[in-house]
Amino acid sequence: MGKLVERPEPDVIIQSYLPEVWNGMKRTSRHFFANLLMKKGIATIQYPDEKVTYPPRFRGNHRLMHREDGSVRCVACYLCSTACPADCIHIVAGETDDTDVEKAPTVFEIDHLRCIFCGFCEEACPCDAIRLDSGEHRVPAFCRKDEMSGKEDLLSRGAPSVSKQGGEFK
Amino acid sequence: MPTLKIDGREITVEEGTRVIEAADALGIPIPRFCYHPGLPVAANCRMCLVETNRSPKPVPSCYDICQDGMEVQTASEKVKEARRAVLEYTLLNHPVDCPICDQAGECDLQDLYFDYDCKPSRHAFRKAHKPKARTIGPRIVYDAERCINCTRCVRFCEDVAGAPQLRQVHRGEKTYIDVFPGTELDNPYSLCAADVCPVGALTPKDFRFKCRVWFMKGVQSVCGECSRGCSVRLDTFKNEVQRVKPRHNPNVNQYWACDAGRLAYHRFDEGRLAGTRIRGEEVAYFDAVARFADAFQEAIGGGKQVAVVLSPFMTCEDAFAALTLLKAKAPGAVYAVGGRVEGEADDVLARADRNPNRAGLDKVMGAFGIQPVPLDTLHEAVHPVVLVFGFEHEEQNHARMALQAAELSAVFTSLDNLGDVETYAFPTVTPYETYGTWLNEFEVLQRVRPALKVPGEARQARAVVADLAERLGAPLDVASAPGLFDAMAVAVEAFSGLKLDDVGPFGIKLSEKPADPSDEPDAEEGAESDDGADAEDAADIAEETAATEEA
Numbered sequence: 001m002g003k004l005v006e007r008p009e010p011d012v013i014i015q016s017y018l019p020e021v022w023n024g025m026k027r028t029s030r031h032f033f034a035n036l037l038m039k040k041g042i043a044t045i046q047y048p049d050e051k052v053t054y055p056p057r058f059r060g061n062h063r064l065m066h067r068e069d070g071s072v073r074c075v076a077c078y079l080c081s082t083a084c085p086a087d088c089i090h091i092v093a094g095e096t097d098d099t100d101v102e103k104a105p106t107v108f109e110i111d112h113l114r115c116i117f118c119g120f121c122e123e124a125c126p127c128d129a130i131r132l133d134s135g136e137h138r139v140p141a142f143c144r145k146d147e148m149s150g151k152e153d154l155l156s157r158g159a160p161s162v163s164k165q166g167g168e169f170k
Numbered sequence: 171m172p173t174l175k176i177d178g179r180e181i182t183v184e185e186g187t188r189v190i191e192a193a194d195a196l197g198i199p200i201p202r203f204c205y206h207p208g209l210p211v212a213a214n215c216r217m218c219l220v221e222t223n224r225s226p227k228p229v230p231s232c233y234d235i236c237q238d239g240m241e242v243q244t245a246s247e248k249v250k251e252a253r254r255a256v257l258e259y260t261l262l263n264h265p266v267d268c269p270i271c272d273q274a275g276e277c278d279l280q281d282l283y284f285d286y287d288c289k290p291s292r293h294a295f296r297k298a299h300k301p302k303a304r305t306i307g308p309r310i311v312y313d314a315e316r317c318i319n320c321t322r323c324v325r326f327c328e329d330v331a332g333a334p335q336l337r338q339v340h341r342g343e344k345t346y347i348d349v350f351p352g353t354e355l356d357n358p359y360s361l362c363a364a365d366v367c368p369v370g371a372l373t374p375k376d377f378r379f380k381c382r383v384w385f386m387k388g389v390q391s392v393c394g395e396c397s398r399g400c401s402v403r404l405d406t407f408k409n410e411v412q413r414v415k416p417r418h419n420p421n422v423n424q425y426w427a428c429d430a431g432r433l434a435y436h437r438f439d440e441g442r443l444a445g446t447r448i449r450g451e452e453v454a455y456f457d458a459v460a461r462f463a464d465a466f467q468e469a470i471g472g473g474k475q476v477a478v479v480l481s482p483f484m485t486c487e488d489a490f491a492a493l494t495l496l497k498a499k500a501p502g503a504v505y506a507v508g509g510r511v512e513g514e515a516d517d518v519l520a521r522a523d524r525n526p527n528r529a530g531l532d533k534v535m536g537a538f539g540i541q542p543v544p545l546d547t548l549h550e551a552v553h554p555v556v557l558v559f560g561f562e563h564e565e566q567n568h569a570r571m572a573l574q575a576a577e578l579s580a581v582f583t584s585l586d587n588l589g590d591v592e593t594y595a596f597p598t599v600t601p602y603e604t605y606g607t608w609l610n611e612f613e614v615l616q617r618v619r620p621a622l623k624v625p626g627e628a629r630q631a632r633a634v635v636a637d638l639a640e641r642l643g644a645p646l647d648v649a650s651a652p653g654l655f656d657a658m659a660v661a662v663e664a665f666s667g668l669k670l671d672d673v674g675p676f677g678i679k680l681s682e683k684p685a686d687p688s689d690e691p692d693a694e695e696g697a698e699s700d701d702g703a704d705a706e707d708a709a710d711i712a713e714e715t716a717a718t719e720e721a
Contacts, residue, residue, distance in 0.1 A: 075269050075270045076270075076379065077268075077269030077270060077274075077382075078382045078385075079269065082382070082384065082385075093379040093380075094379065095378075095379065099302060099303060100302075101270070102270050102302070102303050103269075103270040103379055126268075126269050127269065
């Protein structure tokens with residue numbers, strides 16, 4: 001059983017609402033004039049004229065990194081798709097002409113409708129091939145097809161990576 | 171019979187047993203690279219070192235013979251340190267290209283590195299470079315940098331395949347395996363050389379970069395390439411067979427299987443019969459069943475001669491279901507057994523009869539008192555009604571000729587390879603999608619298990635037979651594989667008293683089957699749905715896989 005609480009009977013001053021109206025107007029006016037005269041304190045960002053810079057560890061659109069000669073660093077080891085909890089990475093492996101590398105993806109697709117941007121794929125990657133550090137967030141698309149990123153698309157966002165592949169003394 | 175103690179556990183073994191075999195029998199793990207139970211001992215990898223009271227230094231357990239009163243330590247600090255040092259040396263020039271190596275995930279080097287070493291390399295110089303991705307045979311690619319020179323493949327080719335095609339070349343860190351000049355690794359068992367490789371040095375071309383091993387699910391089944399019926403494991407991923415590996419079976423194939431059988435799954439890559447057809451036109455399955463059953467009823471009512479071509483690829487259960495129906499409805503039918511034409515036998519495994527279940531089919535037909543006529547004489551007489559089971563008759567034209575001559579004909583097949591000569595075509599399953607038993611030439615009964623989902627319109631042959639039987643007014647008592655097996659155990663003398671559970675991972679020799687129990691199991695009691703059986707089977711498979719991996 002609940003406890004009975006007595007409600008105080010509001011007096012005439014409270015029932016007129018005037019003191020609270022005055023308090024509210026006072027606060028609104030103070031912010032209005034403060035913002036009008038001293039612009040520094042404004043929290044609002046004037047999107048799209050202004051944009052927030054994301055922190056460096058922000059996980060956005062995926063990209064595939066390049067070797068020095070511009071080819072894809074990925075060797076289709078499937079560790080990213082193994083680690084992926086959303087099962088969004090589809091890889092088909094094939095042979096390359098480069099005999100040092102042997103293996104490369106012929107298909108590398110990311111289904112952004114499934115991806116949860118957890119970053120497990122870049123953690124798992126032994127070749128520094130996939131990264132989520134493009135700094136772009138994923139924009140919505142009008143059809144499902146546009147939410148699939150293929151190898152060309154991922155490579156176009158990529159950049160040369162200088163990390164050593166296969167250890168120090170190759 | 172020496173008695174020895176391994177890690178404090180006593181075991182009595184046969185004279186001449188190696189320490190590693192005794193440890194395996196006790197389930198004590200000893201790491202190894204070069205030792206393989208099916209190959210002669212080389213003792214060159216030194217990974218299986220153990221301490222004994224017979225030697226001041228650790229000794230390779232694969233080479234040491236068990237002696238009476240021996241005390242073996244397999245996990246002492248000295249042994250662990252010795253193995254760690256051996257492994258570090260083995261890994262000295264290893265390229266560590268696991269991301270592109272097909273063996274990654276089932277590699278002994280990887281596993282033992284995590285068990286024993288787990289430290290970065292202390293090798294501060296350039297690694298030795300050797301040939302990579304070298305095609306040394308039509309089905310095998312060799313990577314010399316990954317190779318640890320255990321010579322399992324060399325010994326396999328010499329002693330098992332009987333084709334000494336491999337050898338070691340050069341000395342020291344430059345050693346690698348190579349074929350003799352001008353030859354290649356092309357013996358019919360070459361894929362087993364890749365199987366015995368404990369690392370990713372020899373890899374099958376067929377499986378190269380196809381799938382990572384940790385994605386695959388293994389199903390224990392039987393190879394259908396010849397009447398030996400080798401025990402195999404079908405590794406599947408995304409409802410496709412990715413590779414076929416032999417599975418240890420002392421009754422049938424030891425550790426091996428031939429290349430042809432392991433690549434035979436490609437036969438079903440194309441040309442599957444997609445839908446039920448009447449004279450080439452696709453129709454709904456149950457319409458076709460109804461129309462065929464009515465036509466069949468009318469034909470046999472008119473006293474027309476029925477001819478049936480059975481396939482030695484059918485499971486015993488499918489054959490039993492089909493014969494049960496045909497004996498009831500068309501007692502005067504003429505039977506022939508088709509199948510693939512004879513191939514060549516060899517001294518290792520392959521048999522001349524390229525069909526897996528001819529012996530089983532004979533036993534089932536025998537139970538119905540059927541004397542089959544030779545297939546090539548079938549078209550000499552006129553048979554207005556012809557039924558053909560199976561997909562593999564294309565090598566012999568006789569089934570097609572019999573179909574062409576018939577007024578009413580039906581084929582029950584997975585492959586669309588007889589041309590549109592039949593009136594009715596019912597899509598059935600391949601040996602990779604079915605569940606049942608095959609009896610090999612040496613009378614070992616083994617279970618065939620489905621690795622793939624049945625695609626589209628296709629059905630188990632026994633299910634189609636059951637639907638026809640329903641429509642013909644002679645319904646089968648059971649139509650599931652385990653139920654049919656139990657019914658067979660009553661009706662077929664060779665299988666009498668046998669239970670499906672008796673057929674273990676190694677199959678069962680009919681000569682060694684348990685004695686016939688006095689109360690024979692009732693066919694209907696044993697009936698279960700296919701699904702239930704499959705679920706049970708999954709547990710079986712898990713158990714069996716664990717058992718074989720331990721072994």
